[in-house]
Amino acid sequence: MNSNVFHNASIRLSILYLIIIMFISLVFSLGIYRISSQELDRSIRPRPGSTSVIFRMKDMNLIQDFVNEQNETAQKAESRLKSNLVLINFLILISGGLLSYYLARKTLQPIEKAHEVQSRFTADASHELRTPITAMRAETELALTDTKLSLAQAKKQLTSNIEELDKLSSLSEGLLRLSQLDNNGIEKSPTKVSDIIHQAVQRVSKKAEQKQQLIVLGKLSDTNISVNQQAIVEAVVTLLDNAIKYSPETTEIKIKTVERKGYINMSIIDKGRGIRASDIPHIFDRFYRADISRTKNDPSSDGYGIGLSIALAAVKAHNGTIAVKSTLDKGATFTISLHT
Secondary structure, three states: OHHHHHHHHHHHHHHHHHHHHHHHHHHHHHHHHHHHHHHHHHHOOOOOOOHHHHHHHHOHHHHHHHHHHHHHHHHHHHHHHHHHHHHHHHHHHHHHHHHHHHHHHHHHHHHHHHHHHHHHHHHHHHHHHHHHHHHHHHHHHHHHHOOOOOHHHHHHHHHHHHHHHHHHHHHHHHHHHHHHHHHOOOOOEEEEHHHHHHHHHHHHHHHHHHOOOEEEEOOOOOOEEEEOHHHHHHHHHHHHHHHHHOOOOOOEEEEEEEEEOOEEEEEEEOOOOOOOOOOHHHOOOOOOOOOHHHHOOOHHHOOOOOHHHHHHHHHHOOOOEEEEEEEOOOEEEEEEEEEO
């Protein structure tokens, strides 16, 4: 359906482009024809009072033959000019039609892509929101129909509902942050890189302690960068949280910063399960969760797959990038690059 809509829009836009191209071509052709005709009149046809007068004095038949020959030559030249202009405009019509369709597709391609992303995002968000709501409804209805429901069972059911509501609240907040990053500007202020790292580490330290993991800080830069501190701290927290989540217990997670050619690079290095090469291009897609078969029964994989999307949106809002290097079962390195 959407494909047909954009195809039809491409056709209409192509026609509009072609009309403009042909209008310009015809205007130029008419101009060339008029100028060329005037030049032919000057160069081929005899001028009154010059050769005509000379020939009139000698031989009237010779003069008439000369005039007829000149007129015939002028007519043939004009005929060739018309044919050439028609042929040129026909070629412009064909090539212009192809070029117009190509330009129309190129013009609408970003809009079509954005529409597809938005449609997919809406569908995924609806699914993610509907699933826990449906589960809570079914469990609650089952509990209400159980005449032997004990107080302990009721509390357990309510606790389960609260956990699902917390997840929905987290998802809603994440979607709101994504919307804000996508559509609004962000306020920036000078912030030390080291302060960003320390704040992020403080936020995830308890999770790391629970898995007996050690976060090792390398030499951190004290360079001031103009950023929205909260947004970048959130991005670093997301990367650290993933490193903690997907790394074994008692392992190290390293953080280092490097300044290079006007950029500051903040790298988070773990020794976790890593990421498959086929998954790396998609891990920043909204609601994408790599290796579903491996993680669906893994408590550490709880989430909705929008954390990395939010992190990337925050970094992009600062005209920065996030690079990923990973080897399966050997760990991953995420590097945020920002202008200094």
